[in-house]
Amino acid sequence: MREPTAPRRPPSPAGDLLSVSKITKRFPGVLALDGVDYSLRPGEVHALCGENGAGKSTLVKIMAGQYAADEGTIVYKGVERRFSSTTEAQNAGIAIIHQELNLVPQLSVAENIFLAREPTRGPFIDRAKLRADAQLYLDKLNLDANPSALVKSLSVAKQQMVEIAKALSLDAEVLIMDEPTSSLTDVEIDKLFEIIRSMKAQGVSVVYISHRLDELNQIVDRVTILRDGKRVCTEELGRLSIDEIVAKMVGRKLEEKFPERTSKPSEERILEVKDLGRSGVFENVSFDLRRGEILGFAGLIGAGRTEVARTIFGADPKSSGTLVLNGRPIEIRSPIDAVDHGIAYLSEDRKGEGLALGMSLASNVTMANIGAVCGKLGFLDFAKEERAARSAVEALEIKTPSIRQIAKNLSGGNQQKVVIGKWLFRSSKVLLFDEPTRGIDVGAKFAIYKLFDQLAADGIGVILITSELPEILGMTDRVAVFHEGRMTGLLETRSTSQEEIMQYASGRKRMDSLTPGRR
Amino acid sequence: MTDRQRDLVQKFAALGSLVVLVAIFSFTTPAFFSMGNGMTIALQVTSLAYLGIGVTCVIVAGGIDLSLGSVLALAGVAAGLTVKAGMPVWLGMLVGLLVGSACGLLNGLFVAVLELPPFIATLGMTLVARGVALQLTGARPVSGLGESFGELGNGALFRVVREHGDDFPEVVFPGIPYPVIVTLVLAVVVAVMLNRTRVGRHIYAVGSNSEAARLSGVNVSRITVYAYTLAGFTAGLTGCVLMSRLVTAQPNEGMNYELDAIASAVIGGASLTAGGIGTISGTLIGAFVIGILRNGLNMNGVSNFIQMIIIGLVILATVWIDQLRNKRSSRVRVLSVSKQSKQTSETLQSSGKPNPEPKRGAQ
Numbered sequence: 001m002r003e004p005t006a007p008r009r010p011p012s013p014a015g016d017l018l019s020v021s022k023i024t025k026r027f028p029g030v031l032a033l034d035g036v037d038y039s040l041r042p043g044e045v046h047a048l049c050g051e052n053g054a055g056k057s058t059l060v061k062i063m064a065g066q067y068a069a070d071e072g073t074i075v076y077k078g079v080e081r082r083f084s085s086t087t088e089a090q091n092a093g094i095a096i097i098h099q100e101l102n103l104v105p106q107l108s109v110a111e112n113i114f115l116a117r118e119p120t121r122g123p124f125i126d127r128a129k130l131r132a133d134a135q136l137y138l139d140k141l142n143l144d145a146n147p148s149a150l151v152k153s154l155s156v157a158k159q160q161m162v163e164i165a166k167a168l169s170l171d172a173e174v175l176i177m178d179e180p181t182s183s184l185t186d187v188e189i190d191k192l193f194e195i196i197r198s199m200k201a202q203g204v205s206v207v208y209i210s211h212r213l214d215e216l217n218q219i220v221d222r223v224t225i226l227r228d229g230k231r232v233c234t235e236e237l238g239r240l241s242i243d244e245i246v247a248k249m250v251g252r253k254l255e256e257k258f259p260e261r262t263s264k265p266s267e268e269r270i271l272e273v274k275d276l277g278r279s280g281v282f283e284n285v286s287f288d289l290r291r292g293e294i295l296g297f298a299g300l301i302g303a304g305r306t307e308v309a310r311t312i313f314g315a316d317p318k319s320s321g322t323l324v325l326n327g328r329p330i331e332i333r334s335p336i337d338a339v340d341h342g343i344a345y346l347s348e349d350r351k352g353e354g355l356a357l358g359m360s361l362a363s364n365v366t367m368a369n370i371g372a373v374c375g376k377l378g379f380l381d382f383a384k385e386e387r388a389a390r391s392a393v394e395a396l397e398i399k400t401p402s403i404r405q406i407a408k409n410l411s412g413g414n415q416q417k418v419v420i421g422k423w424l425f426r427s428s429k430v431l432l433f434d435e436p437t438r439g440i441d442v443g444a445k446f447a448i449y450k451l452f453d454q455l456a457a458d459g460i461g462v463i464l465i466t467s468e469l470p471e472i473l474g475m476t477d478r479v480a481v482f483h484e485g486r487m488t489g490l491l492e493t494r495s496t497s498q499e500e501i502m503q504y505a506s507g508r509k510r511m512d513s514l515t516p517g518r519r
Numbered sequence: 520m521t522d523r524q525r526d527l528v529q530k531f532a533a534l535g536s537l538v539v540l541v542a543i544f545s546f547t548t549p550a551f552f553s554m555g556n557g558m559t560i561a562l563q564v565t566s567l568a569y570l571g572i573g574v575t576c577v578i579v580a581g582g583i584d585l586s587l588g589s590v591l592a593l594a595g596v597a598a599g600l601t602v603k604a605g606m607p608v609w610l611g612m613l614v615g616l617l618v619g620s621a622c623g624l625l626n627g628l629f630v631a632v633l634e635l636p637p638f639i640a641t642l643g644m645t646l647v648a649r650g651v652a653l654q655l656t657g658a659r660p661v662s663g664l665g666e667s668f669g670e671l672g673n674g675a676l677f678r679v680v681r682e683h684g685d686d687f688p689e690v691v692f693p694g695i696p697y698p699v700i701v702t703l704v705l706a707v708v709v710a711v712m713l714n715r716t717r718v719g720r721h722i723y724a725v726g727s728n729s730e731a732a733r734l735s736g737v738n739v740s741r742i743t744v745y746a747y748t749l750a751g752f753t754a755g756l757t758g759c760v761l762m763s764r765l766v767t768a769q770p771n772e773g774m775n776y777e778l779d780a781i782a783s784a785v786i787g788g789a790s791l792t793a794g795g796i797g798t799i800s801g802t803l804i805g806a807f808v809i810g811i812l813r814n815g816l817n818m819n820g821v822s823n824f825i826q827m828i829i830i831g832l833v834i835l836a837t838v839w840i841d842q843l844r845n846k847r848s849s850r851v852r853v854l855s856v857s858k859q860s861k862q863t864s865e866t867l868q869s870s871g872k873p874n875p876e877p878k879r880g881a882q
Contacts, residue, residue: 313734315733315734334733335733335734335735335736336736336737336738338736339735339736340736345734347731347734352728352730352731353728353730353731353734354731354734355728355731356723356724356727356728356731356732356795357727357728358727358728358793358794358795358796359723359724359727359795363720363723363724366720367720367724367731367732367735367737368735368736368737370717370720370721371717374716374717378716378717379711379715379716380714380715380716380717380720422735426736
């Protein structure tokens with residue numbers, strides 16, 4: 001039974017199944033966790049809440065043995081432990097269900113549930129037992145799936161359930177669920193909650209991470225809120241309202257991180273997006289972008305912001321909707337069309353989609369506009385290319401020994417600047433920037449923000465997709481908020497707040513009529 | 520060591536082994552280091568060089584072409600049959616070049632439009648092209664093509680011959696064989712194309728990261744088709760020159776030539792795993808390494824079978840060394856990146872799609 005605890009009491013090993021204290025974890029340039037405490041009582045569901053990047057996933061991965069903490073201790077069942085692998089943690093009774101599916105699509109449901117733990121008879125897999133055991137867990141979950149069916153033939157929701165069955169089969173005492181409901185339907189979620197409740201009754205403890213805050217009061221006992229790698233508070237859920245949780249999640253003071261906006265958007269619409277949709281991904285997205293405006297795209301991960309940008313850019317096919325550029329309808333079938341029309345897209349996946357890592361800084365900067373560094377006869381003019389690369393290096397303060405430096409040898413922040421430089425060199429009318437400041441240090445961020453302001457002042461329309469709400473508030477003129485493939489709000493940045501944006505982003509609030517152009 | 524230095528080391532390593540080979544063979548066989556034998560080697564290397572240049576473009580673009588040996592046979596046969604049908608030699612050669620290019624074009628379309636894996640697409644073309652060549656000729660060589668058909672393969676520029684009035688004119692200077700001149704021209708043109716034109720730059724970009732290239736507005740399909748068509752063209756050229764040297768169109772010619780060509784490119788530093796890496800100069804060196812090995816071993820009386828073994832081992836050793844080199848250079852990088860990539864994978868999992876979420880720096 002739970003004893004009432006004073007809030008903010010430092011977690012003590014006594015009575016706790018698992019407790020971590022003073023956990024610190026650094027990644028290059030980033031302090032992911034800073035002295036975080038967290039504890040788990042037997043039979044408790046303890047939620048971890050926080051914005052994107054608050055450190056939730058890092059914390060649970062340390063508990064599950066996936067990462068080693070730089071500092072701090074883990075006490076499990078009264079003994080200090082240091083798990084060096086997930087297998088070790090699993091054997092000790094701590095299992096993790098990743099949000100990202102960790103299944104082998106070509107293997108059957110049963111084979112996946114018992115992967116690397118297959119029942120054997122002599123040297124052979126005991127297929128009958130494998131199927132029967134799997135069926136047991138499927139029945140527990142009320143999951144209508146044939147244990148012999150290949151995982152790839154199942155829907156994503158069912159795959160998620162298989163993942164849960166796999167974790168159940170481990171007979172864990174601590175079950176970590178990282179966004180387990182993100183791809184489940186309401187019915188399946190209800191089923192999952194029922195299972196969680198029955199596991200609780202059997203004394204299993206659950207670490208629960210979800211962006212869907214409305215779910216919390218159905219199953220959660222306590223909640224710990226993380227912000228910027230630090231623990232904000234740990235409370236009984238009953239003592240906090242959802243709104244208070246949201247406020248604590250985002251409750252950061254805006255500091256002098258952003259330059260003053262010198263540009264003002266004009267009334268002239270540069271890009272109009274009408275009823276844009278991509279079947280199964282997002283639908284009915286309508287907004288307009290003015291000359292000299294910075295329009296933010298806010299929303300939780302998976303809300304469809306990147307997908308909307310990619311579709312505008314022609315990187316993914318659209319299934320409905322029209323685009324109007326400078327008053328003229330345009331048809332964009334591929335990125336080639338988009339670039340020709342002066343639309344640029346900076347991908348959030350720098351290494352996978354932004355850079356040619358094996359090529360030089362100069363080659364990357366000129367990649368989208370190679371014609372501009374060609375001489376009259378169509379041959380590359382290396383002097384021109386060098387000038388282009390040098391001006392990018394100077395404008396963006398890229399730290400590199402030479403413009404011929406191979407891109408993969410640059411640091412992450414400098415790589416990102418090279419990609420930005422690529423699109424600056426191809427002067428565009430509309431810039432779609434997807435997480436442009438990710439992984440960049442604060443000083444460089446400021447330079448990039450100033451650059452955005454400068455671009456807007458030059459009459460370019462900028463769409464800024466970012467998961468950092470301060471960036472939205474500090475840099476944008478208006479903000480479009482997305483939730484699960486729909487645009488739920490279009491707000492004036494001046495008159496909104498992080499809390500309001502979060503309300504729209506979590507789907508708790510939604511504008512009924514979003515007519516583009518009307519304020 | 521910077522990348523540029525590493526690149527130079529790679530090049531000098533290949534060039535160095537070339538010099539070592541020449542030194543060894545000159546020592547073991549006095550006749551090896553002579554003008555005459557030099558010309559022989561140059562002539563022997565030409566066909567390997569053409570194909571190597573073509574396949575280098577494909578490899579740099581991130582693909583592979585296994586069909587070149589068959590395509591050269593089909594192109595040569597097409598040229599031979601055209602001449603046999605009474606057309607002028609230049610027209611026959613043109614037909615050969617066009618047939619080769621057309622095969623390459625098809626390869627490119629299979630890869631870029633039908634999105635077949637390059638290995639499979641060109642493997643299919645290997646069988647089809649060889650089959651067509653055999654079918655057209657009934658598997659028999661096409662001979663009686665006339666002396667002028669042999670001019671391209673056997674003629675030479677600046678050949679100086681002194682007539683003594685008897686039956687044996689004295690060859691003062693054997694001249695520069697046309698195929699060697701063609702090699703030089705082709706190498707220079709393609710090298711300039713790769714290094715100094717936008718198409719060339721785009722070939723590297725597509726091979727290095729096709730998605731980044733696509734999102735930069737590069738027409739990836741067109742570049743891919745172009746690279747394969749160029750490789751097909753070089754196969755057509757090889758077919759014409761080879762058949763001209765034999766003054767016969769041989770439908771069985773060119774078996775496994777593509778493998779030697781790929782080996783040349785790889786010895787010269789092209790990467791089959793990464794794409795976006797490879798140079799014409801490197802490939803030429805690679806072609807000479809293989810050509811000189813063959814020639815020198817021949818002159819030392821090493822049997823054909825042993826030669827196969829040695830060349831096979833050379834290819835394995837070269838690629839292994841290259842892998843070691845890559846691993847070492849990337850290990851340095853991995854050390855600095857590993858934590859970051861861990862962080863990325865961590866955020867991957869919290870987002871459920873390839874969408875790394877940002878880490879906010881300490882404020």
